[in-house]
Amino acid sequence: MWIYIARRLLWLPFLLLAVSLVTFAMGRIVPGDPVQVMLGARYEPDSQVTKNLEAQFGLDKPFAVQYVNYVWDALHGDFGESYRYRGRAVGPLLAQKMWVSFRINIAAMILTVG
Secondary structure, eight states: OHHHHHHHHHHHHHHHHHHHHHHHHHHHHSSSOHHHHHHGGGSOTTSHHHHHHHHHHTTTSOHHHHHHHHHHHHHTTOOOBOSSSTTOBHHHHHHHHHHHHHHHHHHHHHHHHO
16 A cells, blocks of 8 residues: 555656646647737737847747746746736635635535545
């Protein structure tokens, strides 16, 4: 039993790395530019405003650099600013919704065990 748990714990970092890489890649593979989605049709794709926002969010850097920055910031609890709710940090937005998910999770565990 302990060997099984130890083996699972050894694979955990690799699993988390793979999940984070797939999640990050999915955000970059979808069609459309994140800055254009945020701005809508108000600005041309080549305008100075879009270039400034790409530089601000680090979207002008290569994929690997963006991913390393993403993992580093996530490990430090910095999830950046929301694209949808401009000017608001993502961390507090997640914290607001986390308790609802937590309660649903507890209810599901009680129903499963009980």
